[in-house]
Amino acid sequence: MNYQVIIPAAGSGKRMGAGYNKLLMNLAGRPIILHTLDVFETDPNCSRIILVIHSADEPFFTEIKSRYTKIYIVYGGNERQYSVFNGLKAAEAEGIILVHDGARPFIRPETISRLVQSARECGAAIAAVPVKDTIKKVIDLEVIETVDRSSLWQVQTPQAFRFSVLESAHEQAQKEQYLGTDEASLVEKIGHTVKIVESDYDNIKLTTPEDLYFAEAIIKKRNR
Ligand SMILES: Nc1ccn([C@@H]2O[C@H](COP(=O)(O)OP(=O)(O)OP(=O)(O)O)[C@@H](O)[C@H]2O)c(=O)n1
Numbered sequence: 001m002n003y004q005v006i007i008p009a010a011g012s013g014k015r016m017g018a019g020y021n022k023l024l025m026n027l028a029g030r031p032i033i034l035h036t037l038d039v040f041e042t043d044p045n046c047s048r049i050i051l052v053i054h055s056a057d058e059p060f061f062t063e064i065k066s067r068y069t070k071i072y073i074v075y076g077g078n079e080r081q082y083s084v085f086n087g088l089k090a091a092e093a094e095g096i097i098l099v100h101d102g103a104r105p106f107i108r109p110e111t112i113s114r115l116v117q118s119a120r121e122c123g124a125a126i127a128a129v130p131v132k133d134t135i136k137k138v139i140d141l142e143v144i145e146t147v148d149r150s151s152l153w154q155v156q157t158p159q160a161f162r163f164s165v166l167e168s169a170h171e172q173a174q175k176e177q178y179l180g181t182d183e184a185s186l187v188e189k190i191g192h193t194v195k196i197v198e199s200d201y202d203n204i205k206l207t208t209p210e211d212l213y214f215a216e217a218i219i220k221k222r223n224r
């Protein structure tokens with residue numbers, strides 16, 4: 001079951017505090033982004049990697065592109081959503097398309113194939129795990145409400161879609177000047193059902209410095 005993947009990698013990593021794109025930081029001897037790219041380069045079902053980069057990182061990505069066979073490079077925008085839309089405009093307008101954060105290097109191939117299968121069946125499917133903590137709604141550091149945890153999921157990427165569904169959602173969001181924090185929120189807004197595919201807790205997004213400790217531990221566990 002072939003698919004294309006858009007990998008947004010054009011962020012600035014402000015919360016990581018490195019002063020440069022966190023995806024170029026070293027993880028187990030290699031830049032974080034290479035760990036993510038390898039998953040899709042080695043997946044025989046992935047036909048194309050649309051890598052969305054910041055122009056400041058062009059020298060790095062131009063160099064690494066020669067080590068991969070599937071990468072097509074486009075430039076990002078000043079919001080993640082705009083970067084993904086730029087990637088979508090460069091994709092083949094057919095079949096199944098995934099969006100996966102460059103900052104999530106631990107995605108498992110079996111999760112990807114379950115997402116592709118589900119997107120084929122229902123048009124939109126996203127990776128997620130059940131929330132483990134109690135979640136409260138808070139305003140000005142005052143608890144307003146404890147949210148019922150039984151229906152809460154912590155959403156990840158990949159997010160998988162029939163191309164036409166994701167294209168309509170981004171076009172509508174652009175028309176309405178709507179900004180969402182994930183692709184599924186745009187698809188929900190056009191009234192399309194989004195299915196959950198249960199992922200795993202290793203599929204973390206490397207966002208703040210302590211995530212690097214967790215990442216080292218995950219790599220050690222996998223290399224045992
Ligand atoms: N304008 C942007 C912002 C983010 N991203 C990418 O989207 C993914 C998830 O974003 P996030 O983890 O927030 O990365 P940053 O935006 O770099 O982090 P920060 O918000 O801390 O600056 C990352 O792979 C990031 O490179 C992107 O392609 N274009």
Ligand SMILES: C[C@](O)(CO)[C@H](O)COP(=O)(O)O
Binds near residue numbers: 101156157182183
């Ligand atoms: C898309 C995402 O990874 C789903 O959890 C998340 O919304 C990205 O958020 P970010 O602040 O752009 O990293």
